[in-house]
Amino acid sequence: MVQPLHIGMIGYGFMGRAHSNAYRKVNNFFDLKYRPVLKAACARDRDKVKAFADTWGYESIETDWRKLVDRKDIDAVDICVPNNLHCEIAMAAAAAGKMILCEKPLAMNAGEGLRMCQAVEQAKVANTVWYNYRRVPAVTLAKKLVDEGRLGRIFHYRANFLQDWTISADLPQGGTALWRLDVAAAGSGVSGDLLAHCIDTAMWLNGPIVSLSAMTETFIKERKHNLTGKVEKVGIDDACALMCRFANGSLGLFESTRYARGHKALYTFEINGEKASIKWDLHDLHRLEYFDHRDEGQTRGWRSIHVTDGEHPYMSRWWVPGLQIGYEHSFVHHVADFLDSLAKGVPCQPDFRNALATQQVLDAILESAKKGTWTEVAR
Ligand code: SOE
Numbered sequence: 001m002v003q004p005l006h007i008g009m010i011g012y013g014f015m016g017r018a019h020s021n022a023y024r025k026v027n028n029f030f031d032l033k034y035r036p037v038l039k040a041a042c043a044r045d046r047d048k049v050k051a052f053a054d055t056w057g058y059e060s061i062e063t064d065w066r067k068l069v070d071r072k073d074i075d076a077v078d079i080c081v082p083n084n085l086h087c088e089i090a091m092a093a094a095a096a097g098k099m100i101l102c103e104k105p106l107a108m109n110a111g112e113g114l115r116m117c118q119a120v121e122q123a124k125v126a127n128t129v130w131y132n133y134r135r136v137p138a139v140t141l142a143k144k145l146v147d148e149g150r151l152g153r154i155f156h157y158r159a160n161f162l163q164d165w166t167i168s169a170d171l172p173q174g175g176t177a178l179w180r181l182d183v184a185a186a187g188s189g190v191s192g193d194l195l196a197h198c199i200d201t202a203m204w205l206n207g208p209i210v211s212l213s214a215m216t217e218t219f220i221k222e223r224k225h226n227l228t229g230k231v232e233k234v235g236i237d238d239a240c241a242l243m244c245r246f247a248n249g250s251l252g253l254f255e256s257t258r259y260a261r262g263h264k265a266l267y268t269f270e271i272n273g274e275k276a277s278i279k280w281d282l283h284d285l286h287r288l289e290y291f292d293h294r295d296e297g298q299t300r301g302w303r304s305i306h307v308t309d310g311e312h313p314y315m316s317r318w319w320v321p322g323l324q325i326g327y328e329h330s331f332v333h334h335v336a337d338f339l340d341s342l343a344k345g346v347p348c349q350p351d352f353r354n355a356l357a358t359q360q361v362l363d364a365i366l367e368s369a370k371k372g373t374w375t376e377v378a379r
Contacts, residue, residue: 001055002032005339006039008068008098010089011080012052013176014104014131016041019078022331030336033343036076042068043211069093076126079103081187083192087112088294090352094119099126101338105196105362106189106355110378111219113359117352127357128338128348131200133267135333138288140200140313141368142271142278143304145290146205151273154250157206159269160262161194166220173234183235187291191240191365192214192269194306195256200350200358201269202252209252210360216369219259240351242365286324299325 007023009016023036041058042065043049047060062068065085069077069092076099079089087107093100100120106129107113120127133139145151166181173181178191180186193212203209215239225232239257246252260266267282276292288305297303308324312315314333318325334348341348350358361377368375 002027002035004037005034005342006073006075007036007078008062008071008074008076009041009058009078009080010041010043010065010068011078011103012041012043012049014051016078017025017056018132018331019080019130019335020058021328022335024057025332026335026339029332030339032336032339034339036335038113039074040068040071045117046158050159065089066092069096069098075099076101082179083108083187084185087116088139090116091119092239094123094125094127095124095222097125099342100128100352102127102129102352102355104129104131104200104355104358105187105192110356110359110363113352113356117356120352122142125349126338126342127352128334128341129350129352130331131197131283131350131355131358132330132334133197133201134204134350135283135314135337136282136327137313137315137333138280138286138305138307140316140326141288141307142280142371143205144313145276145278146271150276150292151278151311152275153205154246154248154271154273156272157202157246157252157269158271159197159198159202159251159252160266161190161256162263162266163190163194163258164261166264167261168256169220169223170198171220172224172226173232174228181223181234181236182227186236188362188366189216189218189236189238189240190256190258191237191362193242194258195242195254195365196362197257197267198254198363199267200355202246202254203357203361204350205271206246206248206250206252208247208357208379209244209377210247211311211374212242212252212361212364213374214240214242214365214368216240216366223349235367237369240365244361282327285326308311 042062077093207308244252270279
């Protein structure tokens with residue numbers, strides 16, 4: 001018997017849509033013990049949240065997240081609001097005994113993240129953070145190849161997340177659509193928003209980052225604030241360059257920016273090992289490039305693996321070999337894995353504790369950039 005899992009969604013932006021879509025589709029493609037039921041959507045603007053609820057099929061609405069968290073008919077709370085609300089909502093949800101699915105980054109900083117970990121661990125509620133790129137099949141395949149030891153000793157990890165949507169100085173900061181530019185709501189800029197994805201994937205594939213040196217820049221120093229109507233200082237990092245050491249002795253090089261003209265969401269990573277290398281590109285997300293030095297010399301070269309076969313991660317659930325899936329499916333996979341982890345009674349990674357490690361790296365990045373020094377990552 002499939003059991004219902006009643007979802008309470010807080011927020012209705014881009015991620016509210018991505019997650020709702022995943023909840024609706026997951027049982028059509030995966031055999032699971034649980035089925036998400038879209039019980040309630042919550043946001044301050046009644047008309048907007050009503051329209052969102054109608055579009056995605058939520059049974060009811062709330063305009064105060066505290067009411068949603070207290071509702072007896074909600075099993076799991078999905079936090080899709082700006083970063084400055086993650087901690088307060090998660091603490092209340094854990095205290096109310098709700099499972100929590102929280103958007104990335106986990107929190108504004110590691111201090112908040114730690115409190116969130118303690119709250120869910122004390123309440124013993126299932127929890128996960130939506131670092132969705134782990135569940136793009138080609139990225140999951142990369143993890144499998146690394147874990148099988150095919151790359152041998154790892155020397156280099158290189159990643160970028162490049163965008164260009166904030167170059168205009170006329171773009172305001174703050175408010176519903178542009179909270180990512182407001183340090184009070186976001187905590188940081190590209191480091192927490194984009195680099196966080198790269199760091200999560202990197203530590204999943206290549207282990208902990210132990211020390212680092214980072215450089216950040218805010219290219220546009222002042223922007224009109226949507227909430228006050230005044231021109232205010234910009235407190236976020238517009239761009240970040242990072243070099244670091246991993247615990248396994250490999251070197252990491254990362255860049256994230258919203259000022260790379262022409263790039264909309266170019267997330268790429270490459271890993272170079274003693275025996276083999278792999279690389280991946282979000283713009284071509286169903287492919288994994290693989291070079292194996294053990295191949296016969298004359299035909300040795302980069303293989304472009306079209307990750308669409310039934311034997312590839314998640315792909316047996318979708319179409320026939322050769323037909324690809326996309327960005328939205330990474331969220332469907334995350335929900336499938338979350339529901340499966342509930343059935344098995346195991347954590348769904350990244351859980352809060354795992355995502356805290358990324359938060360600790362993010363804190364070290366901001367500290368290093370501010371002080372201009374090499375920084376150890378606190379654990
Ligand atoms: C920012 O533009 C953003 O939407 C991030 O917030 C997401 O996490 C990333 O996946 C795509 O870009």
